[in-house]
Amino acid sequence: MINQIVFLYFAAVIVLSAVLTITRRNPVHSVLFMLLLFFHIAGVFVLLNAEFLAAVQLIVYAGAILILYLFVVMLLNVDRESKSDRANRFWPWIVAFGLVIFAEIGLLVARGSFPLEGGQIMNKTGIKELGIDLYTKYLVPFEIASVILLVGLVGAVMLAKKKND
Amino acid sequence: MIPLSWYVLLSAALFTIGVVGVLTRRNVFIILMSIELMLNAANINLVAFSHYLQNLTGQIFVIFVITVAAAEAAVALALIILLARNRGTVYVDEFNIMKG
Amino acid sequence: MLTSVQEILKQLVPIYPEFVLIAFALSVLVVDMFLNGRYTHLLGWYSLIGIVIAASMTIILGGVQGAFFSGTVLLDPFSQFFKLVFYLACGLGILIAMKYLDIEDIHRGEYYALMLFATAGMMLMASAGDLITIYLGLELMALSIYVLAGFMRKDSRSNEAGIKYLLLGAFSSGIMLYGMSLLYGLAGTTNLDGILAFLRTADLKNPVLFLSMVMLMVSFGFKVAAVPFHMWVPDVYEGAPTSVTAFMSAGPKVAGFAVLLRVFTHTLDPLHADISLLLSGLAVLTMAVGNVMALSQTNIKRMLAYSSIAHAGYALVGVAAGGQEGAASVMLYVLIYAVMNMGAFGVVIMLRKAGMRGEEISDFAGLGKTNKTAAFLMLIFLFSLTGIPPMAGFVGKFYIFKSAVQAGMIWLAIVGVLFSAISAYFYLRVIMLMYMYDPKEEFGLVQSPALALALAISVTAVIVIGVYPTPVLEFARASVAGLL
Numbered sequence: 001m002i003n004q005i006v007f008l009y010f011a012a013v014i015v016l017s018a019v020l021t022i023t024r025r026n027p028v029h030s031v032l033f034m035l036l037l038f039f040h041i042a043g044v045f046v047l048l049n050a051e052f053l054a055a056v057q058l059i060v061y062a063g064a065i066l067i068l069y070l071f072v073v074m075l076l077n078v079d080r081e082s083k084s085d086r087a088n089r090f091w092p093w094i095v096a097f098g099l100v101i102f103a104e105i106g107l108l109v110a111r112g113s114f115p116l117e118g119g120q121i122m123n124k125t126g127i128k129e130l131g132i133d134l135y136t137k138y139l140v141p142f143e144i145a146s147v148i149l150l151v152g153l154v155g156a157v158m159l160a161k162k163k164n165d
Numbered sequence: 166m167i168p169l170s171w172y173v174l175l176s177a178a179l180f181t182i183g184v185v186g187v188l189t190r191r192n193v194f195i196i197l198m199s200i201e202l203m204l205n206a207a208n209i210n211l212v213a214f215s216h217y218l219q220n221l222t223g224q225i226f227v228i229f230v231i232t233v234a235a236a237e238a239a240v241a242l243a244l245i246i247l248l249a250r251n252r253g254t255v256y257v258d259e260f261n262i263m264k265g
Numbered sequence: 266m267l268t269s270v271q272e273i274l275k276q277l278v279p280i281y282p283e284f285v286l287i288a289f290a291l292s293v294l295v296v297d298m299f300l301n302g303r304y305t306h307l308l309g310w311y312s313l314i315g316i317v318i319a320a321s322m323t324i325i326l327g328g329v330q331g332a333f334f335s336g337t338v339l340l341d342p343f344s345q346f347f348k349l350v351f352y353l354a355c356g357l358g359i360l361i362a363m364k365y366l367d368i369e370d371i372h373r374g375e376y377y378a379l380m381l382f383a384t385a386g387m388m389l390m391a392s393a394g395d396l397i398t399i400y401l402g403l404e405l406m407a408l409s410i411y412v413l414a415g416f417m418r419k420d421s422r423s424n425e426a427g428i429k430y431l432l433l434g435a436f437s438s439g440i441m442l443y444g445m446s447l448l449y450g451l452a453g454t455t456n457l458d459g460i461l462a463f464l465r466t467a468d469l470k471n472p473v474l475f476l477s478m479v480m481l482m483v484s485f486g487f488k489v490a491a492v493p494f495h496m497w498v499p500d501v502y503e504g505a506p507t508s509v510t511a512f513m514s515a516g517p518k519v520a521g522f523a524v525l526l527r528v529f530t531h532t533l534d535p536l537h538a539d540i541s542l543l544l545s546g547l548a549v550l551t552m553a554v555g556n557v558m559a560l561s562q563t564n565i566k567r568m569l570a571y572s573s574i575a576h577a578g579y580a581l582v583g584v585a586a587g588g589q590e591g592a593a594s595v596m597l598y599v600l601i602y603a604v605m606n607m608g609a610f611g612v613v614i615m616l617r618k619a620g621m622r623g624e625e626i627s628d629f630a631g632l633g634k635t636n637k638t639a640a641f642l643m644l645i646f647l648f649s650l651t652g653i654p655p656m657a658g659f660v661g662k663f664y665i666f667k668s669a670v671q672a673g674m675i676w677l678a679i680v681g682v683l684f685s686a687i688s689a690y691f692y693l694r695v696i697m698l699m700y701m702y703d704p705k706e707e708f709g710l711v712q713s714p715a716l717a718l719a720l721a722i723s724v725t726a727v728i729v730i731g732v733y734p735t736p737v738l739e740f741a742r743a744s745v746a747g748l749l
Contacts, residue, residue, distance in 0.1 A: 007167050011175045018179055018202055022186030027194040034198055041205055044175075047167070048216040053208075053227055060231050065201070065238045072242045073194055076249045091189040098185035105177040108472035109170055114217070114450050126221060133221050134228070137335040140280060141225075144389060144401040145232045147287055148408060151382050152236025154294065155412035158375050159427075160243035173450075180443055187436050196432055203439030210446035218453045223446075226397055226455065230442060233404045237435055240408060244415050244428040251421035 172213035180206035289315030290381035297374025342744035344392035358512035360719035383409035426504030437487030444480030488521035502570035511610030544585035551578030608723030631704030
């Protein structure tokens with residue numbers, strides 16, 4: 001019971017702050033609502049016994065990615081040019097389209113079934129198992145991820161550095 | 166006990182909000198953040214399924230998604246800085262040297 | 266538990282080719298730092314050596330088959346075929362880039378490193394046995410190409426191409442991930458064979474399954490630039506550096522088809538009826554919009570962008586037809602498409618000199634009089650793109666439409682033939698300009714040994730496959746046999 005109430009609180013804040021994120025005029029406000037959102041998603045992860053991911057969510061998403069966004073938004077001073085329209089002219093149609101998609105996904109999920117729904121639920125945290133799997137079963141994906149980070153690093157430095165060539 | 170479908174519905178809502186944000190907003194920062202919302206929706210799904218299936222693959226997938234999101238954000242922001250330097254705008258429909 | 270180095274190296278054998286490419290890419294990055302912008306074309310040749318080594322390793326490893334690294338990496342003739350196409354695309358891409366980068370005054374070794382990284386990503390996509398590997402291979406490829414598209418830092422058109430490609434790619438990745446997460450929730454595994462095993466016993470009427478299938482289709486539609494997911498593709502192709510556009514139109518698209526074939530004709534095969542219906546609709550739309558929009562273009566890169574959309578439509582016909590014959594025809598087609606398209610871009614690059622962009626179709630006027638060889642090469646590539654025998658493009662289209670007829674989709678084949686008749690108009694218009702008109706001004710073409718080599722390779726491939734397609738077709742058929 002208490003779990004359900006906590007979940008509903010998280011879900012309500014997540015949806016609300018997501019809507020606020022995409023509707024704010026000032027990107028700085030959007031980033032701050034996004035921060036709120038990430039904290040509550042981390043909460044959902046804790047409810048699902050994924051404490052490690054909750055920590056990763058906070059450290060990487062909130063701590064690194066969002067700060068990067070905030071930094072660039074402030075660097076470019078874009079929070080000031082907020083006079084022009086925030087959405088393109090099709091927005092009412094797209095919002096309606098979005099509602100249709102949501103209704104459709106909701107309906108399909110409600111009518112469909114997931115085989116293991118209501119099965120026994122894992123109660124152990126599993127950080128150790130996670131680590132073992134990551135370094136044995138998913139070794140190749142793990143190595144690709146490291147190359148991806150390298151490409152991100154090389155690309156970002158190469159593109160953004162100021163050098164006359 | 167929280168039913169699995171609650172999580173799926175939450176992630177569907179988040180996913181839809183992300184899609185609407187990408188398609189409606191003009192500011193490239195907000196479009197990127199909307200894409201992050203979509204990724205987070207998928208993450209909620211993956212962690213929830215991983216929990217209900219008693220199978221860690223979903224959690225491992227999430228770790229990779231977060232890694233890729235970080236690399237992608239870095240490249241995206243570098244490109245935005247370049248574009249703002251050369252063109253002075255962060256609104257996608259003003260990128261119109263080329264017709265959409 | 267101490268494992269010796271030899272043992273580790275032995276375990277890594279299945280991914281040696283990828284390993285070699287990444288090692289070469291890393292060394293390019295390091296060496297470039299010391300060269301400090303001089304002799305960067307040497308790095309291009311050096312990267313080509315890496316590609317040749319990796320290609321010979323792939324051929325040597327041809328006998329090794331099976332699932333490795335807990336099923337995350339698959340080695341089979343199917344992935345081998347695609348890897349060879351990727352080596353070809355990357356090699357040609359590097360060859361046509363060397364001189365172009367000099368002209369654009371870009372002296373950066375990172376270019377070649379990113380090409381190698383992108384190729385490694387495509388190879389991982391082709392041999393992925395797990396949704397996670399597909400996702401990561403795709404992101405490695407995509408991220409490298411976002412940077413390549415925005416490579417000309419001073420040119421805001423290139424920046425714009427980069428950011429547009431990134432937004433499009435990240436958006437479609439988001440959709441793909443959501444589809445994958447639903448599939449994982451249903452099947453309880455991300456392993457492709459595991460998913461197939463699940464689908465064989467599952468209730469195929471489950472709406473969630475349908476939803477995840479549609480989402481995967483939408484996202485791969487973005488990746489191969491199918492209509493209606495093509496919005497920014499012409500902008501990206503026009504704005505990116507031409508050598509990157511050439512690579513982009515071949516490599517990632519072929520990689521997208523590799524995954525499309527593996528996922529839709531192998532893993533999701535139990536859903537074949539639904540998939541076939543949706544894909545044939547997508548194919549018709551793609552052929553229609555690609556060919557019709559190409560008619561009114563004045564910029565050659567935009568025209569080739571729409572033409573590449575149309576070609577994705579033809580290949581989708583083969584995927585929709587499905588079965589061994591359909592899959593084999595798609596593989597043959599993407600190989601031919603990659604070669605002829607990169608050849609055409611190679612000729613376009615020859616027109617780019619200091620002080621002249623050479624991107625307008627009207628710039629081709631009179632080329633047949635001033636430079637007979639270049640015009641003749643362009644003629645061959647354009648004939649091949651149109652699908653006129655004896656060029657390879659004809660063979661590709663022939664087998665695609667034949668597989669559609671065999672699968673009982675005669676109407677789809679007829680629609681395809683009609684649209685390729687329309688396409689003749691805009692391809693032949695360029696040829697007419699080259700031969701029937703007088704040159705506007707005197708212009709010399711850019712020539713370099715690397716570019717000549719690239720054009721020689723592609724023109725030979727186009728003619729040889731066009732005249733004698735049997736060995737390649739047999740190779741494609743044999744590769745597909747293991748898949749289904």
